[in-house]
Amino acid sequence: MTTTTPEVKYTPKDFQSDQDVRWCPGCGDYSILAQVQRTLPLLNIKKEDYVFVSGIGCSSRFPYYVDLYGFHGIHGRAPAIATGIKLVNPKLSVWVTAGDGDLLSIGGNHFIHACRKNIDLKILLFNNRIYGLTKGQYSPTSELNKVTKSSPYGTVDYPFNPVALAIGTEATFVARSMDRDPKHLQEMILRAGQHKGLAFIEIYQNCNIFNDGAFLHLTEKEYKPENVVYLKHGEPLIFGKENDKGIRMDGMTPVVVSLKDGKWSKDDLLVHDEFNSDPAYASMLAHMNEKPGLPTPVGVFRQIFKPTYDEMLYDQIRKVKEKKGEGDLRKLFFDATTWEIK
Amino acid sequence: MEKEIKEITHVTIRFAGDSGDGMQLTGNIFGDTTALAGNDLSTLPDYPSEIRAPAGTLYGVSGFQLHFGSQEIYTPGDQPDVLVAMNPAALKVNLKDLYPGAIIIVNSDAFDQKNLQLAGFESNPLEDGSLSQFQVISVPITTLTLNGLERMGLSMKEMTRCKNFFVLGLTYWMFDRPMESTIKWIHEKFAKNPKIAEANEKALKAGYFFGDTAEIFTMRFSVKPAKLEPGIYRNVMGNEALALGFVAASKKAGIPLFQGSYPITPASEILHQLSALRNYDVITFQAEDEIAGICTAIGASFAGGLGITTTSGPGFSLKSEAMGLAVMAELPIVICDIQRAGPSTGMPTKTEQGDLLQAMFGRNGEAPIPIIAPKSPADCFNAAYEASRIAIKYMTPVIVMSEGYIAQGSEPWKIPDPDSLPPIEVKFAKPEEYQDQKFQPYLRNELNVRPWAIPGTPGLEHRIGGLEKRHITGEVTSDPLNHEFMVKLRDEKIQKIADDIPLQDVYGDPEGDLLVLSWGGTFGAIRDAVNRVRDKGYKVSQAHLFYLNPMPKNLGEILHSFKKILIPELNLGQLAFIIRAKYLVPVYQLNKIQGLPFRSSEIEKKIYELLGVN
Numbered sequence: 001m002t003t004t005t006p007e008v009k010y011t012p013k014d015f016q017s018d019q020d021v022r023w024c025p026g027c028g029d030y031s032i033l034a035q036v037q038r039t040l041p042l043l044n045i046k047k048e049d050y051v052f053v054s055g056i057g058c059s060s061r062f063p064y065y066v067d068l069y070g071f072h073g074i075h076g077r078a079p080a081i082a083t084g085i086k087l088v089n090p091k092l093s094v095w096v097t098a099g100d101g102d103l104l105s106i107g108g109n110h111f112i113h114a115c116r117k118n119i120d121l122k123i124l125l126f127n128n129r130i131y132g133l134t135k136g137q138y139s140p141t142s143e144l145n146k147v148t149k150s151s152p153y154g155t156v157d158y159p160f161n162p163v164a165l166a167i168g169t170e171a172t173f174v175a176r177s178m179d180r181d182p183k184h185l186q187e188m189i190l191r192a193g194q195h196k197g198l199a200f201i202e203i204y205q206n207c208n209i210f211n212d213g214a215f216l217h218l219t220e221k222e223y224k225p226e227n228v229v230y231l232k233h234g235e236p237l238i239f240g241k242e243n244d245k246g247i248r249m250d251g252m253t254p255v256v257v258s259l260k261d262g263k264w265s266k267d268d269l270l271v272h273d274e275f276n277s278d279p280a281y282a283s284m285l286a287h288m289n290e291k292p293g294l295p296t297p298v299g300v301f302r303q304i305f306k307p308t309y310d311e312m313l314y315d316q317i318r319k320v321k322e323k324k325g326e327g328d329l330r331k332l333f334f335d336a337t338t339w340e341i342k
Numbered sequence: 343m344e345k346e347i348k349e350i351t352h353v354t355i356r357f358a359g360d361s362g363d364g365m366q367l368t369g370n371i372f373g374d375t376t377a378l379a380g381n382d383l384s385t386l387p388d389y390p391s392e393i394r395a396p397a398g399t400l401y402g403v404s405g406f407q408l409h410f411g412s413q414e415i416y417t418p419g420d421q422p423d424v425l426v427a428m429n430p431a432a433l434k435v436n437l438k439d440l441y442p443g444a445i446i447i448v449n450s451d452a453f454d455q456k457n458l459q460l461a462g463f464e465s466n467p468l469e470d471g472s473l474s475q476f477q478v479i480s481v482p483i484t485t486l487t488l489n490g491l492e493r494m495g496l497s498m499k500e501m502t503r504c505k506n507f508f509v510l511g512l513t514y515w516m517f518d519r520p521m522e523s524t525i526k527w528i529h530e531k532f533a534k535n536p537k538i539a540e541a542n543e544k545a546l547k548a549g550y551f552f553g554d555t556a557e558i559f560t561m562r563f564s565v566k567p568a569k570l571e572p573g574i575y576r577n578v579m580g581n582e583a584l585a586l587g588f589v590a591a592s593k594k595a596g597i598p599l600f601q602g603s604y605p606i607t608p609a610s611e612i613l614h615q616l617s618a619l620r621n622y623d624v625i626t627f628q629a630e631d632e633i634a635g636i637c638t639a640i641g642a643s644f645a646g647g648l649g650i651t652t653t654s655g656p657g658f659s660l661k662s663e664a665m666g667l668a669v670m671a672e673l674p675i676v677i678c679d680i681q682r683a684g685p686s687t688g689m690p691t692k693t694e695q696g697d698l699l700q701a702m703f704g705r706n707g708e709a710p711i712p713i714i715a716p717k718s719p720a721d722c723f724n725a726a727y728e729a730s731r732i733a734i735k736y737m738t739p740v741i742v743m744s745e746g747y748i749a750q751g752s753e754p755w756k757i758p759d760p761d762s763l764p765p766i767e768v769k770f771a772k773p774e775e776y777q778d779q780k781f782q783p784y785l786r787n788e789l790n791v792r793p794w795a796i797p798g799t800p801g802l803e804h805r806i807g808g809l810e811k812r813h814i815t816g817e818v819t820s821d822p823l824n825h826e827f828m829v830k831l832r833d834e835k836i837q838k839i840a841d842d843i844p845l846q847d848v849y850g851d852p853e854g855d856l857l858v859l860s861w862g863g864t865f866g867a868i869r870d871a872v873n874r875v876r877d878k879g880y881k882v883s884q885a886h887l888f889y890l891n892p893m894p895k896n897l898g899e900i901l902h903s904f905k906k907i908l909i910p911e912l913n914l915g916q917l918a919f920i921i922r923a924k925y926l927v928p929v930y931q932l933n934k935i936q937g938l939p940f941r942s943s944e945i946e947k948k949i950y951e952l953l954g955v956n
């Protein structure tokens with residue numbers, strides 16, 4: 001985590017730029033922008049030390065709308081650009097905003113390697129399961145058989161599960177939230193901002209033009225309680241309209257049990273441990289909603305602590321300087337067999 | 343028997359053997375010793391793509407050529423005067439390059455049935471008279487090496503591996519080189535294994551004394567020191583010199599150097615060199631791919647570092663889109679393309695100049711980028727330094743076009759005094775310069791250069807990126823007139839750099855019958871050829887371009903001062919294409935696309951042809 005302690009207390013207004021926001025009315029991106037602007041003042045970081053980096057896509061317009069240093073890069077490359085920024089100046093708090101096509105298709109390689117290397121970046125995935133800016137083709141998170149402009153007979157593409165992918169890379173902070181749950185989203189952004197190391201949040205985001213209602217069953221109050229389970233560290237996994245359902249482990253497999261019929265109690269349920277360093281645990285949670293009847297978890301799947309790339313790099317620079325002394329050009333030039341011509 | 347020592351002005355020697363025979367090391371050490379002896383020299387390794395090809399095969403042959411003399415040396419030599427062949431395959435591969443009368447030293451021990459067969463010899467060339475036009479010196483190098491190392495308690499493998507030092511000793515004797523510096527080197531290199539050090543020293547001396555006592559060597563050569571400019575020298579490889587140039591530029595500029603690169607032949611040595619220099623505030627990032635290499639460099643530059651990325655043709659292609667981003671964002675980065683034979687994967691270890699038009703035009707939209715091309719290994723230092731200076735001063739990406747030939751070759755480099763290097767001034771925008779006014783990221787100075795405001799600077803928060811920007815404010819806009827204005831402005835900014843670079847010089851007379859116009863690593867072969875033709879009184883000159891974009895302001899005038907213009911290139915005529923289009927002058931071409939550098943004799947022949955001399 002970066003702390004550079006500002007002298008003044010910021011308000012969300014300090015993070016609003018003078019640019020007109022040009023997303024479609026009703027787009028989920030508005031909520032994400034608002035939650036970021038509400039959360040940044042809570043992090044102990046000077047305004048000038050934030051950098052927002054993006055690639056290409058609707059969500060990649062994000063840097064224009066926050067009054068911070070910003071870099072609107074090229075398609076898929078935001079994690080790489082952000083890495084260069086972070087490594088030259090590790091005191092900066094560097095954020096990446098990206099869509100599902102940007103981060104997981106054309107930029108998939110940069111994403112997995114940034115995660116693997118544990119570069120201290122905060123990556124917000126705006127997952128709307130569609131290509132919006134190019135007007136409605138399927139994305140690497142679109143569900144199988146989906147009919148879109150580029151798949152009139154339905155896709156024959158299996159989708160990525162972004163949280164499972166991030167856990168597979170052993171990213172040190174992996175969470176999921178939703179545009180329609182501002183409080184939870186703020187909490188996740190705050191946690192990501194405070195995390196030291198790569199932090200990844202998959203945000204379910206509604207594209208009301210090309211994929212409206214993709215997450216309806218998770219975000220709207222009539223369906224949400226039955227379909228979403230909130231992950232809270234140290235607490236059992238309970239969901240349902242009347243908090244009457246829980247997740248119990250049957251061997252390696254999570255199953256839904258009723259807390260009403262007297263057969264199972266809270267004590268029998270899986271208790272969430274977000275600090276469990278075994279990726280198998282977080283991976284089990286990530287894949288849970290792929291099974292029929294099981295709810296979709298949101299919250300922090302995994303947070304572990306290990307040295308970041310930038311930290312190890314600067315540690316190495318310090319050690320080499322201690323051993324060899326501050327680099328001196330003359331010494332470098334003459335560091336070979338030399339001879340003199342008179 | 344007293345052996346005659348014949349004084350010669352220059353000589354070319356080629357060491358060739360299996361890729362595991364240590365010929366690269368042998369050649370490099372011979373080069374160091376030769377430099378210490380005060381000769382000018384130029385070297386060129388020629389090794390296969392296979393790391394360890396099966397022993398004895400033709401494609402496993404590794405070579406190292408070295409040209410040294412008492413005069414100025416411009417190339418690693420056209421044809422070897424002396425070939426050292428450690429096995430039949432090495433002989434077979436290199437035989438075609440020898441002129442009648444050349445000396446061949448062979449390891450006769452390696453000429454057994456199996457190796458002869460692998461090399462495709464139907465009978466033993468040492469016995470069948472097929473080499474009668476050469477001076478063949480047949481030495482049982484393996485046997486003699488093993489004999490010298492008996493009772494040292496070394497394994498057969500360890501003893502056999504010393505045979506390259508035997509060869510080195512033999513050639514030291516032949517060319518009258520001292521052994522001291524090599525003995526010192528051996529003991530430093532093998533300090534942890536004194537037994538191996540001792541064995542190598544023994545082998546070296548055994549080779550030397552064998553030359554002295556055996557009756558088969560009738561001639562020794564001596565090459566007097568060259569008259570080089572006074573100063574302190576060292577040998578540098580082209581890639582090494584690039585690395586040194588970048589470190590020097592970043593130190594002079596007072597900003598950290600950041601290299602984002604993906605390993606690729608023949609550019610990887612730059613990454614190896616720079617990754618060892620952590621104490622020089624050098625950050626090397628071995629990226630996940632070529633695109634990440636340049637994108638991390640762009641990010642590094644946005645944050646206030648000198649971002650560089652180094653690659654070869656295939657990687658250079660992959661970086662195209664990001665180069666356009668750097669043009670649009672107007673950030674200083676340097677892209678090094680160490681060209682190799684293409685297209686596609688092509689011939690990774692072979693040289694070519696095939697990427698010039700790609701560097702000039704290979705991006706979407708109007709995306710002008712300054713281009714600099716070093717002419718020799720030592721000149722790579724200047725290229726890296728000057729590219730960095732221009733990048734920072736003009737807030738632009740700059741491309742350095744090197745070639746496998748100079749990247750892997752080496753020559754003496756007169757070590758500059760760091761204090762005498764031209765200054766590189768970095769002016770980051772400061773908050774106090776913008777009190778009470780909004781920071782405008784695209785407000786330009788008199789050179790059309792925009793300010794460099796780095797994250798962490800309070801009050802100057804701004805956004806940049808690949809979308810077209812409004813003049814001055816930097817706001818995103820598709821305004822048609824603004825776009826046209828910005829395209830022209832970016833182009834003008836690059837063209838104006840011509841005011842900041844030296845005028846083109848001409849070697850020879852400023853006008854005449856023929857101008858040989860060249861760029862990159864062909865410099866030396868052309869200079870040799872031009873010298874020879876001029877010695878015979880012909881009015882032939884050479885202009886060698888260091889700056890390819892923008893070109894020096896007086897180039898048009900020079901081109902119009904000659905009756906004919908010849909452009910030799912290791913491609914199908916890419917500079918010729920640009921010169922015709924830009925200056926509307928007819929040019930003659932000489933093109934070679936064999937993965938090999940020019941021989942000066944090839945240039946010479948073409949010059950005579952154009953002069954109408956037979």
